Amino acid sequence: MSTYLRTLGLEAASGTQSISSARLSEVTGFTAAQIRRDLANFGHFGRRGVGYSVEGLRQELRAILGVDIEWSVALIGVGNLGKALLAYKGFNQMGFTIAAAFDNDQRKVGSTLSGLTVEPVSKLAARVRELGIQLAIMTTPAEAAQEVIDSLVAAGIRAVLNFAPRRLRAPEGVQISNVDLTIEVEYLSHSLSQRRLS
């Protein structure tokens, strides 16, 4: 759905009013049938014989993805990757505001990055409650990850995007998405190796 929303953004910018699943298929690479099935899962957004209204569908997708409202996000771990994400404009465009940044390293605490002052992890729970943060991005080292997520859960966070290369335990009802760069690269090296042999 994210991909569809992004594609619709481009189409809207070029002034298209209506779009078919066939056209979406061309641009996104998914099959037309797949796209229709995906969209029909959430409602009847299209008109037969016509297609989907670009603006209408954008609104629907925004609502489905939950990006029709602003989310406050906490970022924990201001290493290289954390800094990159702080500076990443894509989040803001999608309605995600990084409202606070935390780190355990005393040398980093107090410094200002992309307009945010880095705070100590000890203040995490208090600040999460204060700012009404419901979503966290974790770019901590693997060793610290489980400890940090425990405090996040205790503070009432319900969704976490985890970059630490470790599977985290969290109670039912806390959604965790893992982004693991080594998995991606290893998948590529695997397919390169395979081709060497055949």
Add this chain to the structure above:
Amino acid sequence: MSTYLRTLGLEAASGTQSISSARLSEVTGFTAAQIRRDLANFGHFGRRGVGYSVEGLRQELRAILGVDIEWSVALIGVGNLGKALLAYKGFNQMGFTIAAAFDNDQRKVGSTLSGLTVEPVSKLAARVRELGIQLAIMTTPAEAAQEVIDSLVAAGIRAVLNFAPRRLRAPEGVQISNVDLTIEVEYLSHSLSQRRLS
């Protein structure tokens, strides 16, 4: 398989000789049956009644994933994310050496980052051939992505890890993995929204 390999690394460090699918299941979160099926797809690595040899299985997985040899990697796009990846030690540990970094921005060309001198994209093809690079990591803006991948393909690159939020076209035989951060975050905000309603 990547996850299994990483887990085995931890087990090896703590001195374990042999490991069962049940134990792997506890640590990785996959079911034991799933793990056995995955591993059996590639060969008979375990011994019935005993389990898998930690060191033996590590070797097998390294070979399967292709990380038993060193890969030279090119990084294109030295923005915030590119810099973060250059500094990321995980790649090196897995046998990936970032051998060259490229950017189109004249202000960045010539600067040194993590021991590498940034080169202009115009030199890409020549350097790829010279260094025998087969794998590229793209952290360019979305607009430049398709153009860059075309030159990469022309230069003989066969696998690309793409961070630009755009689906790229490449000929058969060139493997592309996409990492799209907005998809991950939108998935989380979607599940948060769902819970609001129910």
Add this chain to the structure above:
DNA sequence: TTGAGTACGTGAAATTTATCACATACTCTT
């Protein structure tokens, strides 16, 4: 040497996901 315990590998079943194909519904031209 035998029996109890352990744990892999794998057919079979169940579940999930993707594709096909077409009835339905809309538009536009003549």
Add this chain to the structure above:
DNA sequence: AAGAGTATGTGATAAATTTCACGTACTCAA
């Protein structure tokens, strides 16, 4: 007003993936 053209939504089907359950094979103790 009718017919040709377009494109959705969805049953039916196919493919892929996951889970179940158990035969087989190994270890260890008595």
